[in-house]
Amino acid sequence: MNLFKQKQAILAPLLVLVVAIIFSLTLASSVNPTPKNLPIAIVNGDQGIQVPSKGNVNIGDMMVSKINKLSKTNNGEKPAIKWIQVSSEEKVRKGLDDQKYYGALILPSDLSKNQASLKTANPSPIAIKILVNQGKNTTGSTMASQMLTHIVENLNLTTHTQIFNELKKNVSSISVKQAEVLSNPIVANIENVNAIGTHTANGNAPVTLITPLWMSSLIGAVIVFLAKKKTQTSNSISKLKVIFEQLILGVILSFIIGFGITLMAKWIGFTLPNFLDVALYLTIAYFCFHILISAVMSWVGFGGVGIFALIFFFSGSLIGMPKELLPAFSKDWIYSWVPMRFGADGLREIFYFDKGLSMSHPMSIILWIGIISLLALSLSAFKPKKEVVNQAVTMK
Template sequence: MFRLFLKQKMVWLGLLGIAVAVAIFTFAFMGSTTNPVPKDLPIAMVVEDAGSKTPNNKLINLGKRIEKSLGSMGELPVKWGIEASEEDARQKMDERKYYATIVLPEDLTANVMSLPTEKANIPEVKILINEGMNYTGATASKQMLEGIIMKMNNQVQQMMYAQIGKQTNVITINQAKLLANPIRTEEERMNKVGERSGNGNLPTMLTQTLWLTTFISSMILFVAMRKITHTKPRLSSIAAQLVTGVLFVGVISAVMLTIATSVLNANITDVLSLSVFVFFVGYMFFLLQNALLNWIGFAAAPIFLLLFFFSMPILSLPKEFLPSLTNDLLYSWVPFRFSVDGMRSLLFFDGYHIGAPGSVLGLIGIGSLLVMVASVLKPSKLSVKKQVTVDN
């Protein structure tokens, strides 16, 4: 019995199939995210420092020095953007162009130079963290800026120690405490992700749920259509698909957001706007899925699943953390990305710049609708068989 069992081809073909499936899924889930290394993180710098004169009447501008030194530090995975003012930097952060901003104030040098005097003013540097753009990217940017400020503190300490060494006066205890940590940091979080948002990954989680549930809906309606048409889609069956698709996607959106808000208490402030967008995205997904199903049938199902498995792990990471190959060949065009971007705009940016991802999804939906309608023109298997019989 054991030998007969092992002689079955299905056992060994199944083993080969499992090995291939494991290889595909391992690469899909881990290939682009096993060792995410940031590169070219966009961070803004605002230098408002007016400088200050030393007792020798020499002008010193620490802000300009810091700007020059940071620009020449090639080991940092940062793409610096120089902004004229804090307001300009905030505007660009709302446009999701920077993960963070460091602001060197107008009185930075003057306050640093006052440290060894009796009228010492504490220098402050401001850091703006753009959480809503991507929590992982914002956190990494924050850590880099904190490291930069630590180096600034060390440099200021050495400069002050050299200046104090030339003085005959003894510094006070308070002055010594200030020199231990001369530059203080004021941190402000912008476009906050809030609590119960999966550290800002709520758009990704909603997109995952939306794609899988619309995929199941598409398969159900496609099977129902095949039972009626038997051969190829007709205009009436496509119309039925479109109408029932509205019903299915509406139920999916309502149930998903009801559970998210009422049961899980997800951090969603504008439920109505998000509901409209979720329905819109879900229906665009539905059109895309049914366009392929109507043309190539059940062979489209593994395509949808592979697209899902390869895309979802990378959507929670900033694109600056992804390998170049993944960025160019996958992240740049997958429809999930535009869904996540649109939901991120609604959840964390009050709907600012939602038009761009919405337009792309709309074009995908229009193209898919045209492909669905065109599927009535494809030759049916029955007509092909008849043609072959006649030719013979």
């Protein structure tokens, strides 16, 4: 028998090419990841000063204008930073806790006053505060910190050059104290907000824990599905009974995996904010993922496994990245809806934002996934068997 006459052999090149293309698409997020519209807050608290010949002068306004100019691009692309002006530091900190910003730049109330003092014999440096929202995303917050530091360095150099040029025109010498302050007229005070702490995989603990949970829910759902197929069900009532037993088994698996992964994480050395909160969250997430996969397989059969395997491969490299670094395809068509991402986001709020086991946005999404999946799984009890469908088609 000639191998090349077999249908599988003829289709092999096409199938292999399709698989290669699908898995190559998972690399899209790693090709030149550059930030676009990274949300960073800016507060201009400068009160300004009265200058006899100019009236009220607000150096803070000038700096904000300078910062916006530095951040603009000339090629029409989206800027790296999306500046969001906020009225006070208190509101900024609330926004950081709500994960609205990766960082913030706080211009002090005495900015203009200290700027003017740089030209006197008793100068005061300008202290600008940089807030870095570490817990939101390690990669994103690190980028925000680097960009904010770079901006302050540019402002520092500009101020240094400007003041020195003015002094050279008006004075022949400066004091040691002036020279010391003018060498670094703007001081950046960096503060990590919602810090990731130590032993959290550099802030990637949520992704690290949700990955085995997802794979466990997939494998668990497959095993239960295969066991379910061996049960003898003659009507919808008996099918519902089996589904109820399936749910009980799912609950048991959820507690085993949820608490098991948490125990392993503690044993490995992860710093857990609260053991019970993490374990219960993982238990709930596992159950909802388990029911989701079970519901899909109850309608489309064993082929549903491929769907969730693809979800894992496509989203595994995405959920740990800030969405502002992702290409449009990955952000809009994968990151925006994958269940694993919501699972990791919920853990992030427990780990770094002191939310505990609460009805957060990620938690509500996960619960809705579970509720809708439970409904779909229950309705599958009323799906006619294939034999019945085939007989009806034959009779026609």
